[in-house]
Amino acid sequence: MLLFTLKRFGLAICVALTVSAISFGLLYMAGDPAVAIAGENASSVDIAAITAQYGFDRPLLVQYADWLGGALTGDLGRSWYFDLPVTQIVTDRLGVTVTLGALAISFALILAIPMGVAAAVRPNSLIDRAALFLSVVGQAIPSFWFGLILIVVFSIKLGLVPASGSASWKHFILPTVVLGYYATPAIMRLTRAGMLEVLSADYIRTARAKGLDTRKILFKHALRNAIIPVISLAAVQMGFMLGGSIVVESIFALHGAGYLAWESISRNDLPVMQALILVFSMFYILFTFLADLLNAWMDPRLRVG
Amino acid sequence: MTDPILSIRNLTVDLPRGADRPHAVEALTLQVQPREIVCIVGESGSGKSITAFTTMGLLPKALTPSSGEVLFEGRDLLTLPAAEHAKLRGRRMAMIFQEPMSALNPCYTVGDQIEEMFEQHTTLSKAERRARTLHLLDEVQLPDPPRIYESYPHQLSGGQRQRIVIAMALALDPALLIADEPTTALDLSTQAQILHLLKDLREKHSAGILFVTHDFDVVAEIADRVVVMKQGRIVEQGPAEEVLTRPRHPYTRLLIDAVPRRSRAVGQDLSRSPEILRVAGLDKTYHIRGTMFRPARTVHACRDIEFGVRRGETLGIVGESGSGKSTLVKCLIRLEDPDNGAVWVEGTNIAGYSRRALHPYRKDIQIVFQDPYGSLNPRRTIGDQLAEGPTNFGEPRAKVMARARELMRIVRLEPEALNRYPNQFSGGQRQRICIARALMVEPKVLIADEAVSALDVSVQKEVLKLLNEIRDRMGLTVLFITHDLRVAAQVCDRLIVMQKGEIVERGTVDEVFGTPKHAYTQKLLAAQPGQAWEVPDIASLPPARLDAMGGLI
């Protein structure tokens, strides 16, 4: 288990390094960053000054090493727009996004797993068809449109919940639903497929031959095995959700990291963009790392050599 | 005679609509007495497993018992509510399955899984449950019960897992034990141990055993009574001795006649024939790199393999799983590169050739694999697949297709079949197609890698006959890889016995089977089931007498 953890950790580090290089490279994709900061009408003197100030004239590798060194010690550079440390700006906004992500994945899991299990236990029954219908329809609804419709119905027409902002828990209800429903079909389908596969496995037949009661067969023997891939998927979805929160946050004017990303793009504030891409990637890498550890712990074939 | 434990009367189980026959099992009647082992024997699709599953109440939903009764301890299981039936399972009737590797839940220790039986059906305390479990582990002759108790299924071998399943089944002293092909997936020596264990346990636990199998040797080893099934109907039943030596129904006779004899019908003298293939000093070692979950290790799959084969000869290579015979095959057809050694094909050593240099020699050695379903590409027509080889060696299309048609006739399939897809053929037909495909490039050596192991015994007989014919007609040399000693004895001229990557014994069939020198060969031969059974000469039996329905009079 220790060896597994170490190796998996090494992989995570490698992926993180590669991603950091890519997000760093983003800065240079569109040409000279000094021009970008100075603006289109700047003089060559201004540009030269900025180049010197930010060190854009150094070799790329040196600049990357510098930036990476900074990133490791929590210094992600200064925002071009606010002229404040990027780290400060980003951490201020991260709380809202992480809260939203956690709420949304919980929402998705609470909805999807019972539905998937119920559908698998009675394939082709009414509940199975209903679950399948919901997942097919759910997957086809664009989240930004869904968000707007929810605002129209629940905020404007019914006045039940606020439409924008992040002042109270009520503000999180609609965003949670919008962000969470999108992950629900995938998790439900995997739960259903996993349960179906496990329920036709030989060891379930053995359990039935032992005369165990149905509840024990379902929850002790089947679900335990079927849930293992669902954990991985949930981690992946959670990572996607944080990255995808930009759409939801912009609809509900939730001032989280996603909203910040949108603002930074329109402000051409590349260091903040860079940092956000890096941070969201790190979250994804962390979640999948933890999910793998959890899986290894849950599956004795991985845990016990 | 005492009252039977299980009495099935007139049982009929319906198949779903659109199947090839209306009933999976039809008008089946049989009984199992205490301490009696009743074997149901038949080929695939005969309904033998379905009988077992009906009794256990574990039928798939598509199948429904439509009439008859299954009386167990005085109650009709077919009319029993599902919940009541479930209470009998495990407590009064238990089952052992074919596939030990997947029969246990990978997430829990085997101790936990056995204890579940007591948890579900008794009120024993935790300590008592553990004690009983350890005792069971000991009873099924597993070494070091406390260690096994804490083990997870993946840490145990197939034979060990089957013992766990047996321990589970015996936990509450059931009156009836149902065993569905319990040794089919196991090696010969493990099979012998498990059969021995079952016979032992029958004495100690006084249970009746319903044993489902396709293997007449196993029947001969273990059965008190035999029930022979064909397409859902019982064609013959009676005491084992009676059915095995004096079968009355033509179908039983056909099956028994298809059991390979333990000696070669005609030996041939090949000492003048030139040597076509010679293998010398062949080594293959796998360095299994450590993965995330396993440390690295080294496996000597083949060590200093040396043998020669003459033109027209059939050389058998015999061994259990893990003996290295598959690796040897892969090295010969160069799916793997041997580490050391030479492979001479008519004087050319191809062992060291690069892929490119090897290309023209590829066609000299061809192979027929075990799995008739995996060895044909489902998306290409038979004709296209037969043409594959010659096309790769640059032969013109017209000539190739003419040859394909001829070969289809030789393997006794319609030439029209060339336009069809593999899913339109049965397992035996597919093996014929595979043989034809291999012969398309006119090989010098044909390797049959467990080529008949997946087939029913009557189909197996046909394919073996075909192979022999082709060998004699084309002067082909055959390497016959098998784990089945009976088959090896029947078709091979000479034998090689492999164990742990090495050749431990070699000689003619009579030498190896008659006077085995190596301890492993002796053990292997001793492990064969049903040795006391002399397969009767069917031709010498009186003609069968049947009524109009095909039943015995």
Add this chain to the structure above:
Amino acid sequence: MTHTPPVPPVREVQPSPRQMMLRRALRHRGLLFGGAVMLVILLIAIFAPLLSQHSPYAQSLMARMKPPVFLGGEATHWLGTDALGRDYWSRLAHGARVSLMIGLFAATISALIGSTLGILAGYFGGRVDMAVTFLINVRLAMPVVLVALAVVALFGGSLTVVVTVLGLLLWDRFAVVLRAATMQVRKLEYVAAAEVLGASLPRILWKDILPNVMNHLIVIFTLEMAHAIILEAALSFLGLGVQPPTPSWGLMISEGKEMLLFEPWLITIPGVALFLLVLSINMLGDGIRDVTAPEGRN
């Protein structure tokens, strides 16, 4: 491995794989429905100029925010007009072209990248597999929407840029699924048989591997096509996809957002169109998966 007692095989004279697929397809309601809707949208996209009397770009200050007929509007603009007086139906029909084109081209690019990587990784294993798995991990770790936004912001929002970015970002599922599928097919004995019969590597990949993983490829293609269409709409909605005045459904929803309170039909109509398109593609994909379920093994 036998999971349940073998049900004796269903027998009739077995038709060829293609005939069987066709038969199953004609009985599959989801597939037929998805296919029909998809076909309608495709036809609308192709014949958009013929189907609409107004240009999607023609503004008219006199005819702004006309409601659609079912809300009491006039027949000349049967789906109404937007805030600039442009005919909504015409924009919707032309918008279908944008969505379909982006979906098709982006999915094609990702299919080429992803399936090449996946098949090579699955076939060769070892180091190749490790490298590809690593690439997949890196790709998955990058937040798609954010990276796409950043790239579009840097290069400007043309159709080409959006297609390229999405194509370069959405190959991961192709790689993951085809890698697994190829690994399974590679183990089958017909691949070994082909090798022994002297088939070259490209020939094996082309004749034995590709046809047997093709069904996975098609299914993923539909999924990613739907994915790309939704992403383009989301990018356009955020103002960083294709640029105005191009008629894009995402852009239409974004523009209608301002009128959310008073004219909700402005977002409902393109939203429903988007929903129907994605739904039909997904149902088509699901149907194909069911219909091409591996035959041959009973």
